[in-house]
Amino acid sequence: MTEPKRITAPLTDADTAKLKAGDKVLITGVLYTARDAAHKRLIELLDRGEKLPFDIKGQIIYYVGPTPPKPGQVIGSAGPTTSGRMDAYTPRLLDLGLKGMVGKGARNREVLDSIKKNRAVYMAAVGGAAALIARSIKKAEIIAYGDLGPEAVRRLEVVDFPAIVVNDAEGGDLFLQGVEKYRRGA
Amino acid sequence: MRTISVKDITKKVRDLCISAAYDLEPDVAGAIRAARDSEASPLGKEVLGQIIDNFEIAGRESVPMCQDTGIAVFFIEVGRDVFLDGSIEDAVNEGVRQGYKDGFLRKSVCHPIKRINTGDNTPAIIHTSIVEGDKVKIKIAPKGAGSENMSRLKMLKPAEGIPGIKSFVVESIKEAGGNPCPPIVVGVGIGGSFEKSAILAKTALLRSVGSKNPDSDVAALEGELLTLVNNLGIGPMGFGGTTTALAVHVETYPCHIASLPVALNIQCHADRHKEAVI
Numbered sequence: 386m387t388e389p390k391r392i393t394a395p396l397t398d399a400d401t402a403k404l405k406a407g408d409k410v411l412i413t414g415v416l417y418t419a420r421d422a423a424h425k426r427l428i429e430l431l432d433r434g435e436k437l438p439f440d441i442k443g444q445i446i447y448y449v450g451p452t453p454p455k456p457g458q459v460i461g462s463a464g465p466t467t468s469g470r471m472d473a474y475t476p477r478l479l480d481l482g483l484k485g486m487v488g489k490g491a492r493n494r495e496v497l498d499s500i501k502k503n504r505a506v507y508m509a510a511v512g513g514a515a516a517l518i519a520r521s522i523k524k525a526e527i528i529a530y531g532d533l534g535p536e537a538v539r540r541l542e543v544v545d546f547p548a549i550v551v552n553d554a555e556g557g558d559l560f561l562q563g564v565e566k567y568r569r570g571a
Numbered sequence: 572m573r574t575i576s577v578k579d580i581t582k583k584v585r586d587l588c589i590s591a592a593y594d595l596e597p598d599v600a601g602a603i604r605a606a607r608d609s610e611a612s613p614l615g616k617e618v619l620g621q622i623i624d625n626f627e628i629a630g631r632e633s634v635p636m637c638q639d640t641g642i643a644v645f646f647i648e649v650g651r652d653v654f655l656d657g658s659i660e661d662a663v664n665e666g667v668r669q670g671y672k673d674g675f676l677r678k679s680v681c682h683p684i685k686r687i688n689t690g691d692n693t694p695a696i697i698h699t700s701i702v703e704g705d706k707v708k709i710k711i712a713p714k715g716a717g718s719e720n721m722s723r724l725k726m727l728k729p730a731e732g733i734p735g736i737k738s739f740v741v742e743s744i745k746e747a748g749g750n751p752c753p754p755i756v757v758g759v760g761i762g763g764s765f766e767k768s769a770i771l772a773k774t775a776l777l778r779s780v781g782s783k784n785p786d787s788d789v790a791a792l793e794g795e796l797l798t799l800v801n802n803l804g805i806g807p808m809g810f811g812g813t814t815t816a817l818a819v820h821v822e823t824y825p826c827h828i829a830s831l832p833v834a835l836n837i838q839c840h841a842d843r844h845k846e847a848v849i
Contacts, residue, residue: 407614407810422686452635452677461675462635467717467750489717489808490750511618511808512717512752513841514625515638534688535638535677547621549614549810560749563811567612568804 389547395443396484401506404550406557410508412546416447416487418539420466423530424474427538431477438529438538441478445485447510450535451519460525460541464515465489468507472496479503487548491560501556508548509559521546573705574654575849577662580707583847584666587711588643589674591843592635595626598779599756599842602817606754606807615812619754622807622840637841640676641713643667643695646777650704663709664693679716698770710777710846718755718839721747724769727831733792736761736833741799743835744816749809752839754817756780757800760834763824772836775820777844784821793819817842 387409392400394414404410417439419427427437448468452461468488475486476499484505489512492500500507510518524542531537551559603626607619629636645663649655671678671692678692702708723743727735740759760771783790796819806812817840826832 409614409617450638450677450679452638452640453675455634455675458634461677462629462638464638466639467720469750489752491748491809509749509808509810511621511625512749513637513839514621516629516632516634516636517621517625519634520628534690535679549808559811560809563612563614563806564748564804564809565811566804567615567806567811567813569802570799 394445394485396445396506397443398504401484401504401554404506404553406550406553406559406562408550410548410550412445412548413544414542416445416541416543416546418447418449418541420448420450420536421470422533422536423538424471426530428474428477439540442482443484445487446478446483447541448486448488452535460519460522462515463519463522465510465512468492475499479505492552497552497556497558500552501554504554506550506554507552509551510548518546572652572654574656575707577655577657577659579849580659580662580709581666581669583709583849584663584711585670585673587709587845587847588667588670588676588713591711591713591845592640592674592676593633594630595636595841596844598781599840600626602780603754603840606814606817610807610812610814612806612810612812614810615807615814618807618810619814635676637715638677639679639715639717640671641715641843642680643692644712644714644773645695645697646710646774647697647699648702648708649699650706651701652705653707659699660697663695663697667691667693667695707849708846709849710844712777712844715839715841718751718837721751722772722836724765724832724834726765727833729829729831731831735831737796737799739833740796740835741803744800744805744837745803747837748805751837752841753805753809754807754814754840756838756842757796757816757819758836758838759796759819759821760836761821761823761832762826763832764826764830765832767824768832768834769836771822771824772834775822776836776838776842778820780842781818782820786823789821789823793821796821
C-alpha cells in the first residue's frame, strides 16, 4: 500500500485538488461533528437568516455521535455514522464553503454534483473502528446543541485522524472504482 | 418449581450489555481474521486490519468497539419450572438502564415521531419464549442502526421460488453497499408470516458465524448466497474487495400455501452477541 497523504484542516481548494479517490489520508487540525438532528437545526438557522454556530468556510464535518467519555478520556468511542442520512442537508452547506466531510457509505447524486461544483472532498473512516479512531482525537468540546447529547455539535482537535478519500473534487468515486475491480460473474 | 429473583436478571442483563459492547465474541473475531488473510484487495486488507486493531483495543481497554452501542435486543427463554418474583420486562429494562450508564455506552433510543431521546437506552426489544426446564437463558444482540437500516422484508410470490429469494437477497445487499459496515453477516428468514420471517432473520444472526443450517438443502442455499454476495465486489467498507459477507445464515419455517415471505437482517462486522444462563 502507498503511504497516506497528510492534510491539515480547515482545507483550501489547493488541499482538495491534491486528493484523489482511493487516497489514504491522515487529518490533523479541526473537525466539527454533526449528525441528522444537528444538521436539521443548522438548516433551520439558515432558513431564518441566522448565523451558523461556527464559521463553516473550509471546514470538515465529521458525522459521528460518540459514546460518553470514561473518566480521564477526551471522548468515548467515535467512529463514523452513515453519511447518506445527511444528504438532504449537505449541498446547502457545501455552497456556504464546507470543504470536507467524513462518514461512511455512499452519497446521493445531488451531493456528488455539489462536491464537484464546490471543489470539496468526501472521505470515509472505517465504520466500527471507533476505539481506534478515538485515539486520534486530542480535544473535544461541545459548541452547540448540548441537549442533543451524542448528537451535539462538537469541535474536535485531531492528530493523524485516519480516513480514505471516496469522492474527490474531480468526480472520482472510490465506491464505483473499487467495486468494479472486484465484481465477478453476472 | 425454582424461584429466580428478577434482581438477578437485572444484574445479568447489566453485565451482558457492557461485555457485548467491549468484547467481540471469538467466532466473529476468528472470521474477521480469516477474511484479512484471504482478502484480495490491498485496501480491503488494510481496512480489515484496522477492524482487528479496533476490537483488540476495545477488549483490552474495556471501551465500546463501536460508538453505536445499539438498541438492546433480547431473546429470553424461560423454563416452565421457573417462578419469577416480578416482571421480567421491568427487570430487563432496569438492567439495560444500569448497563448503558455504568458502561459509558451511548443512549441511542428515541420516540419514533417526536425524536426525543429516552435518555437511558430503554425500552429494550424483548422476545420471550417458554421452554422446558428450570433455567432462564438470556441472549443479547445489541443492534446498531447502520446495518439495521439496510434490512429488508418482501412477500414474494411462491412462483418466484429460490431464484426470487436469491435475487432479493443479492439486490438488497448491492443496494446497501458500504452503508452497513461490511464485512457483514447476513441473516435470512424464509417462510412463516410477515413478522415471523423478520424474527427468523434476526435469530439467524444469533448463530455462531459460519455455522451451517442442519438441513443440507438450506445449508447449500447459504453457501450459494455467500458466493453470490461476495461476487458483488463491495468489499470491506464498500471500498471494493472479495469479502462483502463473512457468512449467510438462513432459517426457515412453514408458511401459507399462497405466501413466500423473505426477510433480510443485515449485521455489521461489530457482530455483538452474548448469552448467559441463570
